[in-house]
Amino acid sequence: MKAVHYLSFLLGLCILVQAKVLAKEEVNIHLSKKADTWYVTYTTNTLTDRIAFISNPDDARTKRWKSTNDEFEVVYDNKQEFIQKKDGKAFSRVQLTLTPTYTHLPKSYAPFAPYSDGGALIHTGRLFACMNRCDEDANGGQLQVEVEDNTHIIANGKIYQQSANWKGYDDGQYVYIGRQSPIEEDTFIAVVDANLPEKIKIPLNQSLPKIMAFFESHLGKYSSNVKPMLFASYSNTSGQDIQGGVLPNQVFIHWNMNNLNERLKDEDFITATLWTFAHEAAHFYQNSPLLGKDKSESWIHEGNAEWLAAIALRELYPEISESFIAKKWDEAKANCIDVLISYRLADAADKGKYRPYYQCGMIIHSIIDKKTRELSQGKYTIFDVWKDFKNTNRKAGKNNAEYFWAATDKYIPSDVKQGLKQLIKDRLASPSRHIDHLEAL
Numbered sequence: 001m002k003a004v005h006y007l008s009f010l011l012g013l014c015i016l017v018q019a020k021v022l023a024k025e026e027v028n029i030h031l032s033k034k035a036d037t038w039y040v041t042y043t044t045n046t047l048t049d050r051i052a053f054i055s056n057p058d059d060a061r062t063k064r065w066k067s068t069n070d071e072f073e074v075v076y077d078n079k080q081e082f083i084q085k086k087d088g089k090a091f092s093r094v095q096l097t098l099t100p101t102y103t104h105l106p107k108s109y110a111p112f113a114p115y116s117d118g119g120a121l122i123h124t125g126r127l128f129a130c131m132n133r134c135d136e137d138a139n140g141g142q143l144q145v146e147v148e149d150n151t152h153i154i155a156n157g158k159i160y161q162q163s164a165n166w167k168g169y170d171d172g173q174y175v176y177i178g179r180q181s182p183i184e185e186d187t188f189i190a191v192v193d194a195n196l197p198e199k200i201k202i203p204l205n206q207s208l209p210k211i212m213a214f215f216e217s218h219l220g221k222y223s224s225n226v227k228p229m230l231f232a233s234y235s236n237t238s239g240q241d242i243q244g245g246v247l248p249n250q251v252f253i254h255w256n257m258n259n260l261n262e263r264l265k266d267e268d269f270i271t272a273t274l275w276t277f278a279h280e281a282a283h284f285y286q287n288s289p290l291l292g293k294d295k296s297e298s299w300i301h302e303g304n305a306e307w308l309a310a311i312a313l314r315e316l317y318p319e320i321s322e323s324f325i326a327k328k329w330d331e332a333k334a335n336c337i338d339v340l341i342s343y344r345l346a347d348a349a350d351k352g353k354y355r356p357y358y359q360c361g362m363i364i365h366s367i368i369d370k371k372t373r374e375l376s377q378g379k380y381t382i383f384d385v386w387k388d389f390k391n392t393n394r395k396a397g398k399n400n401a402e403y404f405w406a407a408t409d410k411y412i413p414s415d416v417k418q419g420l421k422q423l424i425k426d427r428l429a430s431p432s433r434h435i436d437h438l439e440a441l
């Protein structure tokens, strides 16, 4: 017993010492917005020669970040951006102003997604920094955000007035800083740009609560104690970009274009937008945090989210979505077949291809859903399969195809299960015939 105590004492000491070292080298980030100016201020506990960034997709900071003090410069050196003093001397504080417009960064989320009210989403991952240089294991940073009285901050599933503090990590999150009142419900917070054309704004405002409630009723409550955040922002400016994505507990889409009204003439554009939100909302309620670790198993959660989006739209908007779902399904099947002619679905991730997991995955989950409904005469659906899968995951502490297939056992015939497994693992002589056969089983 004594030895154990001694060991845990030593361990405690090690952690304490390490924490002290980390704190000493930490770069604190202070973000503020005064009038229309965005400031970021970095402070360090000891002097540093440079401040480096964790994420360096290109040299955009050298053009968009300006020091408030002439003695500093932002430089690009060996594919990394740094802040340093022009005279090379060490420092412990530097303040910069940021350009809060939308810009495309290679393979990264945009640093700003502006809203029409003058507010914006800012990506905190863009701000994470280190003293001198960032090691491979550099992760996040301590953030403090301050705004004026008439402005609020939305982050971490909360609405903050005046100021907020937290430790960011991994890819960070989008933080809304602005004046638009959010839609706040028990299950989520959403900010849909007030200046979006009515044709898209009304469906979004109406459908987001419905989609979230629909999934909660079928899959149970969202498990994280951070409320999901949904953001839709719009810049009516020259450009044709639409950027959407997800970060933990949030989904966002930004339209950076001056022809949105033109695009909205196509009814499918609206349905496709609702589909995107429904897909991401489905991920919230799939509630399997370890899914996605093994990319080759992405057909499980991505295919499921695609099919759940179809089910949600069919339920909530039958009059607009039926033909759209049919079109999506045909497209998914055709593209899936094309891929399976060249390589196995299981190998797509190794080739850097992820689209097949959505498309073949949607076919797989739609077939499971159909067979489940048939066999149970409508009593069970894909939602029941997924709930069972979630429960086995929790007990087993991991998620993978083995557990998923085990969860389907009581819902679908074994020949369907075998056929679906072959669709993932085998090189098929005729993928098209194989899928047709599975549908007909």
Ligand SMILES: [Zn+2]
Pocket (backbone or CB within 6 Å): 279, 280, 283, 301, 302, 305
């Ligand atoms: Zn997804």
